[in-house]
Amino acid sequence: MRIYLDHNATTPMCAEARAAMAAALDVAGNPSSIHAEGRAARAVIDDARGAVAALLGGARDEVVFTSGGTEADVLGVVGLALAARAAGRPPRVVVSPVEHPAVAGAARGLAGLGFAVDAARVDGDGALDLADLATRAAGASVIAVGAVNHELGTVHDVAAVAAIARAAGAWLHVDAVQAAGKRPLADLTAVADTVAISAHKLGGPAGVGALWIRAGVDVAAAFPAGHHERERRPGTENLVGIAGLGAAAEAALAAPARWAPAIAAAARLEAGLVALGARIHGAGAPRAGTTVNAAFDGARGEAIVIALDLAGVACSTGAACTSGSVRPSPVIRALGLPPARAAEAVRFSTGPTTTAAEVDRVLALLPDVVARVRAAAQRRAGAGGAAGGADHGPASS
Ligand SMILES: Cc1ncc(COP(=O)(O)O)c(C=O)c1O
Numbered sequence: 048m049r050i051y052l053d054h055n056a057t058t059p060m061c062a063e064a065r066a067a068m069a070a071a072l073d074v075a076g077n078p079s080s081i082h083a084e085g086r087a088a089r090a091v092i093d094d095a096r097g098a099v100a101a102l103l104g105g106a107r108d109e110v111v112f113t114s115g116g117t118e119a120d121v122l123g124v125v126g127l128a129l130a131a132r133a134a135g136r137p138p139r140v141v142v143s144p145v146e147h148p149a150v151a152g153a154a155r156g157l158a159g160l161g162f163a164v165d166a167a168r169v170d171g172d173g174a175l176d177l178a179d180l181a182t183r184a185a186g187a188s189v190i191a192v193g194a195v196n197h198e199l200g201t202v203h204d205v206a207a208v209a210a211i212a213r214a215a216g217a218w219l220h221v222d223a224v225q226a227a228g229k230r231p232l233a234d235l236t237a238v239a240d241t242v243a244i245s246a247h248k249l250g251g252p253a254g255v256g257a258l259w260i261r262a263g264v265d266v267a268a269a270f271p272a273g274h275h276e277r278e279r280r281p282g283t284e285n286l287v288g289i290a291g292l293g294a295a296a297e298a299a300l301a302a303p304a305r306w307a308p309a310i311a312a313a314a315r316l317e318a319g320l321v322a323l324g325a326r327i328h329g330a331g332a333p334r335a336g337t338t339v340n341a342a343f344d345g346a347r348g349e350a351i352v353i354a355l356d357l358a359g360v361a362c363s364t365g366a367a368c369t370s371g372s373v374r375p376s377p378v379i380r381a382l383g384l385p386p387a388r389a390a391e392a393v394r395f396s397t398g399p400t401t402t403a404a405e406v407d408r409v410l411a412l413l414p415d416v417v418a419r420v421r422a423a424a425q426r427r428a429g430a431g432g433a434a435g436g437a438d439h440g441p442a443s444s
Pocket residue numbers: 055056114115116117118120147149193195196197222224225245246247254255256366367368
């Protein structure tokens with residue numbers, strides 16, 4: 048039996064999402080059509096919109112369906128920034144240096160469009176330096192932060208960030224992709240202007256997400272290429288995916304304790320990892336409790352992930368979308384670690400089905416895995432090969 052500890056990358060679909068998607072496969076119409084088939088398709092979307100709005104603690108009209116968390120983040124960050132510039136506000140955006148590539152990339156894209164893009168400082172645990180953020184926020188029109196960090200599980204103080212944004216007259220985008228389903232979102236929509244979520248992190252399918260946009264806040268669509276989603280997101284809707292997202296949102300709202308076993312399992316795993324001599328990244332900051340980012344000195348994270356995979360355990364070295372790359376994660380680098388130390392990071396993320404027995408099995412496997420990875424690194428170092436050596440520079444190959 049495989050042990051899956053990569054729920055931050057994708058968590059398995061819940062039964063409710065599967066059932067809703069299977070039913071939606073039989074709905075033939077286009078939601079924009081006015082005939083009965085079209086209206087049936089529209090009803091599926093309306094129901095899902097209601098469920099997602101309820102999860103977010105917002106109104107139906109404030110929910111825009113997207114192709115996932117990435118598009119929701121890009122629409123939020125770029126859409127707010129373009130609307131702000133069109134309204135004559137300063138072309139200045141502030142993010143944090145530990146954001147997911149969806150937010151970081153959106154900000155980089157804005158830099159290419161002539162925006163000044165600044166990153167507030169974080170400390171060695173990934174916690175935002177709020178005083179630094181307040182300084183950089185002066186003259187900004189958009190601030191964007193994640194609610195729960197995808198690699199560290201750390202939690203930004205969104206209420207404090209919102210107060211800074213308000214004082215600066217800036218709009219606030221919150222990436223709640225790793226928070227949705229696990230934590231209440233109403234405290235985010237109470238203070239943010241846009242909030243992004245993604246279905247496959249909360250029990251729905253990949254390839255669909257949503258952006259909540261506070262009523263009255265302007266978000267510019269990239270192109271006026273269709274009237275869908277109230278002109279915010281052109282294109283015929285992904286009916287089956289949206290049905291899955293709606294059902295997953297409804298299930299999440301109905302069972303707020305669903306992720307409690309994940310938190311218990313992560314705590315057990317972290318205690319065991321510390322006992323094995325691992326250091327835990329982000330341990331000094333408030334965390335959501337289902338992510339443990341660990342490292343063993345002298346053992347490259349990528350080698351540990353491969354060895355654990357061969358032993359039947361799935362975990363990751365960082366965000367799944369960047370795991371094809373062997374460069375140390377920018378999130379871990381932002382903690383101030385040198386490249387060799389940053390390359391030791393391994394991300395374990397637990398889910399609703401993770402058991403204590405699975406955690407214990409991983410902890411039992413690790414001493415041998417770490418010893419073998421360290422020995423291989425020492426052999427390479429002895430042979431004079433720096434490439435891939437755990438105690439050498441960046442883990443580039
Ligand atoms: C914090 C965060 N934001 C955004 C995304 C992107 O979501 P999606 O995979 O749905 O595009 C992810 C996915 O890993 C994430 O963890």
